[in-house]
Amino acid sequence: VAARTATASPASSSRAVVMTSYQVGPAASNRASCKGCKAKIDKGALRVGTVTPGPGDYDVTSWRHLECQKHPKNLTSLDELAGFSGLDAVDKAKVEAWFNNSGVGAKKRSADEVESVAQLNPKKMKAAEMKKTLKANGIDATGSKDELQGKVQETVKRAAAEAHYMKMTVPQLKAVLEANTQLKGGAKQELLDRCVDGKVYGALPRCPQCGGGVLRVVYPSQTGHGGQGKFSCPGYYDDDHFVRCNFKAEHVERLPWVEP
Ligand SMILES: [Zn+2]
Numbered sequence: 001v002a003a004r005t006a007t008a009s010p011a012s013s014s015r016a017v018v019m020t021s022y023q024v025g026p027a028a029s030n031r032a033s034c035k036g037c038k039a040k041i042d043k044g045a046l047r048v049g050t051v052t053p054g055p056g057d058y059d060v061t062s063w064r065h066l067e068c069q070k071h072p073k074n075l076t077s078l079d080e081l082a083g084f085s086g087l088d089a090v091d092k093a094k095v096e097a098w099f100n101n102s103g104v105g106a107k108k109r110s111a112d113e114v115e116s117v118a119q120l121n122p123k124k125m126k127a128a129e130m131k132k133t134l135k136a137n138g139i140d141a142t143g144s145k146d147e148l149q150g151k152v153q154e155t156v157k158r159a160a161a162e163a164h165y166m167k168m169t170v171p172q173l174k175a176v177l178e179a180n181t182q183l184k185g186g187a188k189q190e191l192l193d194r195c196v197d198g199k200v201y202g203a204l205p206r207c208p209q210c211g212g213g214v215l216r217v218v219y220p221s222q223t224g225h226g227g228q229g230k231f232s233c234p235g236y237y238d239d240d241h242f243v244r245c246n247f248k249a250e251h252v253e254r255l256p257w258v259e260p
């Protein structure tokens with residue numbers, strides 16, 4: 001036992017200093033969903049993977065659309081971005097623009113940007129302005145004027161929620177999630193995304209089948225889903241015993257979101 005402890009402790013302390021790493025590339029399939037907007041990532045779409053050490057010996061990669069991923073502060077060079085050198089010229093240019101526009105010192109600007117989107121009134125905007133806004137927010141900018149207006153309205157609502165939660169600290173975000181019985185794990189960006197999603201579409205309910213898991217959702221599109229999509233139950237831990245659950249649904253009632 002002593003020998004095991006002796007070998008285990010340097011391994012776990014070296015694990016603690018392992019930095020998160022990032023990778024980029026076109027999605028190989030349309031099976032993964034974006035941790036940011038929770039929509040499916042279409043096959044071929046540029047996505048960024050955040051690689052963190054998992055609970056065992058393996059790493060966990062969470063994916064986001066390029067547009068849904070803020071440039072991480074600890075990514076200081078594109079040489080550190082796995083997969084970048086293998087991209088084609090068009091994708092390289094997109095990733096370079098992403099890297100340069102949301103790089104060091106962008107935190108303040110992006111808060112201002114979010115705030116300015118939150119102030120927009122789509123009813124007073126021309127189609128061209130609405131398209132520009134949607135593109136800048138990484139949302140498909142096609143459709144009739146009514147459709148564009150609906151998309152901008154939703155973008156404004158999301159930006160207002162984001163502006164609200166961006167000012168909060170991690171413990172404050174966790175308190176909001178706690179008050180709504182939502183999952184509290186993850187990095188700050190994930191907590192923020194979860195709060196924005198809940199404020200705009202309502203809280204995710206507990207599983208009606210097992211009563212223990214909080215449902216997760218994958219949206220069929222970035223906008224216009226109204227908080228509905230493919231729901232499933234991740235199961236839950238009952239003390240130290242994991243309870244599996246196979247609950248799936250296409251429609252569940254989202255619960256009123258509360259501010260503690
Ligand atoms: Zn996304």
Ligand SMILES: [Zn+2]
Pocket residue numbers: 207208209210211212213233234235245246247
């Ligand atoms: Zn369940």
